[in-house]
Amino acid sequence: MNMTQARKGDLKTHKRTYSARRVQDYLTIAFFLAPAFILFLVFLVYPIFRSVYFSLFDWNGLGPAVDFIGLDNFKQILTDTIFMKAVGDCLLIVVLSLCLQLPLALALAIMVGRDLPGRAFFRTIFFMPYVLSEVITGIIWLGLFNPDPSRGFINALLILIPGVQAQTFLSNIHQVMACVFIVLTWKYFGLHLLLYLAGLQNIPREVEEAALIDGANKWQLTQNITIPLLGSTIRTTIYLSVLGSLTQFPLVWIMTKGGPVNASEVMATYMYRFAFVRFQLGYGSAVALVMLLICLAFSVGFLRLAGQPDYLGGI
Amino acid sequence: MATNPFRRNNAFKKNLPKFFQYLILSFVTLIFVVPIVILVFGSLKTRGEMFSLPYTLPNPPQWDNYVKILSMSSFWIMLRNSLVVMLFSTAGVLIICSLASFVFARMQFRGKDLAFNFLTLGLMFPITVAIMPVYLVVRQMHLIDTLLAVILVQTAFGLSGNILILRGFFLAVPVELQDAASIDGCTAFDFFWRILLPLVRPALAAVGALTMIVSWNDLLTPLVLLNSSSLWTLPLGTMQFQGQYSSDLALMAAFVALSAVPAVVFYLFAERQIVTGLTAGALKG
Numbered sequence: 001m002n003m004t005q006a007r008k009g010d011l012k013t014h015k016r017t018y019s020a021r022r023v024q025d026y027l028t029i030a031f032f033l034a035p036a037f038i039l040f041l042v043f044l045v046y047p048i049f050r051s052v053y054f055s056l057f058d059w060n061g062l063g064p065a066v067d068f069i070g071l072d073n074f075k076q077i078l079t080d081t082i083f084m085k086a087v088g089d090c091l092l093i094v095v096l097s098l099c100l101q102l103p104l105a106l107a108l109a110i111m112v113g114r115d116l117p118g119r120a121f122f123r124t125i126f127f128m129p130y131v132l133s134e135v136i137t138g139i140i141w142l143g144l145f146n147p148d149p150s151r152g153f154i155n156a157l158l159i160l161i162p163g164v165q166a167q168t169f170l171s172n173i174h175q176v177m178a179c180v181f182i183v184l185t186w187k188y189f190g191l192h193l194l195l196y197l198a199g200l201q202n203i204p205r206e207v208e209e210a211a212l213i214d215g216a217n218k219w220q221l222t223q224n225i226t227i228p229l230l231g232s233t234i235r236t237t238i239y240l241s242v243l244g245s246l247t248q249f250p251l252v253w254i255m256t257k258g259g260p261v262n263a264s265e266v267m268a269t270y271m272y273r274f275a276f277v278r279f280q281l282g283y284g285s286a287v288a289l290v291m292l293l294i295c296l297a298f299s300v301g302f303l304r305l306a307g308q309p310d311y312l313g314g315i
Numbered sequence: 316m317a318t319n320p321f322r323r324n325n326a327f328k329k330n331l332p333k334f335f336q337y338l339i340l341s342f343v344t345l346i347f348v349v350p351i352v353i354l355v356f357g358s359l360k361t362r363g364e365m366f367s368l369p370y371t372l373p374n375p376p377q378w379d380n381y382v383k384i385l386s387m388s389s390f391w392i393m394l395r396n397s398l399v400v401m402l403f404s405t406a407g408v409l410i411i412c413s414l415a416s417f418v419f420a421r422m423q424f425r426g427k428d429l430a431f432n433f434l435t436l437g438l439m440f441p442i443t444v445a446i447m448p449v450y451l452v453v454r455q456m457h458l459i460d461t462l463l464a465v466i467l468v469q470t471a472f473g474l475s476g477n478i479l480i481l482r483g484f485f486l487a488v489p490v491e492l493q494d495a496a497s498i499d500g501c502t503a504f505d506f507f508w509r510i511l512l513p514l515v516r517p518a519l520a521a522v523g524a525l526t527m528i529v530s531w532n533d534l535l536t537p538l539v540l541l542n543s544s545s546l547w548t549l550p551l552g553t554m555q556f557q558g559q560y561s562s563d564l565a566l567m568a569a570f571v572a573l574s575a576v577p578a579v580v581f582y583l584f585a586e587r588q589i590v591t592g593l594t595a596g597a598l599k600g
Contacts, residue, residue, distance in 0.1 A: 021502075028503045029418050036415040036434060036474055043471035044437055047448030054451060108343065111336055118340075124586060125344050128351070131582040131589075133532035135550040136575050139557050140350050143357075143564065150369055151564065153353055186347070191593070198594040247443035250534040254554060268443045275447045276539060288447035292440060299439040 048292070051285035059282035073286035083287070086258075086265040087294075092177060093184065093245040093266070101185045102192055102237055106230075109196035110222055123197060127190035134187070138254030141183045145169040145255075170256055173263035180264050183251055188244065192237045199233030200226070235306050242302070246295055267291050358568035365565040380569030390573070392545060393552040400465050400537075400548055401530045407470035408526045409519060412477040417507045419478070420485035421493060431482075437475030442535060445472070450539050460542045468536050473529065477522050480595050484518035485511065521592035524585040531578055549574045 055073055059065035077083050108126075112119055129137060146152025147168045149159050155166040169179050203226065211225050227234070249268035252258065258269040271291060275284025357365060358380055359373035384390050419431050442449075449468055450459075458464040488511060496506045512519070534550040541547060547555065553574045560567050582589065 025422060025503055026424070029422050029424055032414040032418045033430065035411045036478065037430075039411065039467065039471040040434055040437065040474055043449055043452065043468055044440065044445060047445060047452040050451050050455075051448035108339075111339065116336065118337075122340055122344065124583075125347050127586075127590075128579070128582070129347065131528060131532075131578050132575055133534065133550045133553075133578065135532075135534050135553045135557075136571050139553070139567070139571050140354050142557075143568075144350055144353070150366065153349070153370060156370060186350070190347075194590060194593060198590070243439075243441060247441045249443045250550075254557075271447060275450070281447075281451065284447050285451070288444060292444045295441070295444055296439060 048289075051288055054282050055286035055289055057282040059280075061279050061281040065282065067282075069282075073283050074290070076283070077286055077290055082262050082265060083267075083270055085262055086267045086270040089177060089264060090246050090248070090266050093181060093248065094242050096181050097184070097241045097245050098238065101189060102234075102241060104185075105189055105192035105237075106196055106227075106234070109193050109200060110226060112197065114197075114200055119197075123190075123194060126193050129187045130190045130194075132187075134250035135254055137183065137187050138251050141179075141186070142170070142255055145179055147171065171260050173260055176256055176260065176264045180252055180255065183255065184245075184248065187251065188241070192241070195233055195237055196230065199230045203229045238306070239299075239302055242298060243295060246298065247291070267294075354568050355572055357565055358572045360565050362563055362565050377565075380566050381573065383566060384570050384573055389544070389552065390570075393547050393549045393574075394577075396462060396546055397531060397548040397550075400462055400469065401527050403462075403466045404469040404473065404530045405523050405526045407466065408473040408477055409523055411470065412474060412481050412522065413512065413519065414507075415474075415478050416481035416485050417511065419482045420488075421507075421511075422503065431478075435475045435479050437472065438479070442468075442472045442533075446535055446539050453540055459540060460546065462541075462546055464540045465533075465536050465548070468540065469530050469533060473526050477526065480522055480592065481515075481518060483595060484515050488514055517588075517591070518595075520585075521588045521595060524581075524588035525592035527581065528578065528589060531581075 054065055056068060056070060057065040058067040058069045058073070112122060116122075132140075143151070144153050147155060147166060149155040149166050152166075152169075154169070158164050159166055167175060169175050207229070208221060208225055211221050216224070247268055248266055249272065252264055252266050252269050253272065256264045258265040258273065267287075268291070271284060271287040274280050274287060353370065356371070356373050357369070359376040359378070360368070361377050361379070364373070364377070415434065419427065453459055453464045453468070456464075458467075492510060493506055496510055501510075532550060533548075534554065537546075537548045537551045538554075541551065544552075544555070553571060556570050557567055560570075
């Protein structure tokens, strides 16, 4: 009798503390999530809606936006040959990155493998440019590409070859994109290499050894074991590389400002020029939205086709 | 490795002999090192030597360029601005992301997945795409030309990726630990503060190191949000300096080299953390 009473009382207090704890938990959740949500809403979500509004105006940023022009900004963007050139240049960088930069990084990573003595040293060197800012990288290569062989190292090397003359590189409309791509590769090669090397570490050694015992040669091993098992890493690097290529800004701005005569214009430099050099904020908002839609379309399409890269975790 | 006789035997049969491997690697190393070496050599020459002997060893090294830049007050102001922005946005990212990641990794509530997906949506919008809209809002808040704006924007754009990374690390902490703590009367906050955070210190270091690098190198946010030269950060100042002193290549090289020093030194000390952060973010959230 006494015992059951005691137990009942116990249960009651337990219930009370349980619900008190539940309330406390909800408060914790609310307080812990609040800062992230507030920053995210204020600086990511709200701005996008804000620029949807302004993209419908012809607005130079002075005074309120009153000159409502509907979708004219978007029409103008999509018919502007320079914007189309910018999209084309971005796509060119995407294609070159996927066809040259990533395969080279993958090949080098597989060559280094996981046991090569000096592996850490090479990784440190190759990754170094990633740590340097785009500004520093751009200025360094601006010097290397100098058309005057006594100032530009690449030309100094070139004229050593008989019959080859100094090139104008960044001021040549036919060479400038190749130069930009070389610098992008120099800067981001290490990142991809690093990710592949980390991915290689995750491949169980036993699988490779089993294949070797079964008589696979090095090439078959790479083709049938290593690369398929690196699949999720490769997907991740493709995703990062494409998104990075579509939104590249600082390197191009430092080296060429999109020139000469728009020969190296990318979407971001186009957007920056209209929004922050000419101060056509309405038009700039519209360009930003078009870029955003292109990135979004790519992300969604990529997730559909390739499955989600681990990078995107829960999405 | 070498103790496994099978693998050692296999090493001899490799299609690419070791020598060839190292040849390729050395060549690639040259491509990566030479641009940096030329910059450093150039910075140690006089303006005249830069013209007559542009690619030789600086002999003897001229430290004048460095002295000149280190005696510019504007260099120190930029350094200070960069440090302020970096420290505050890294602190902001670490605090806000670990709070949110804790909730996503350890607490149960309705709509959790939705909230998480919403917050990680930012991964699809690199700052370049969003800087124009962000500028409009920062202007509306009258925060243009303040370091606070740069800090807030950098923090906001660091959220998605780092919440993802930290949640992964938090999930790896055994649930039993939390149950035990809870039985002992530990509140969720106590568990977070006294048990979880000390346990995941390496993860925090990785996220912190990565955020520091990103913030330190960021050009676009300060470029768009700051006007006054007294607020310029190092990347922004370096860009302006390059436009101003394009005739004195040696001096410019010294400026660029000096502004690279903090990042390179930091990288050499924190390589492990940076690598952990990057691979955790990219490989397994």
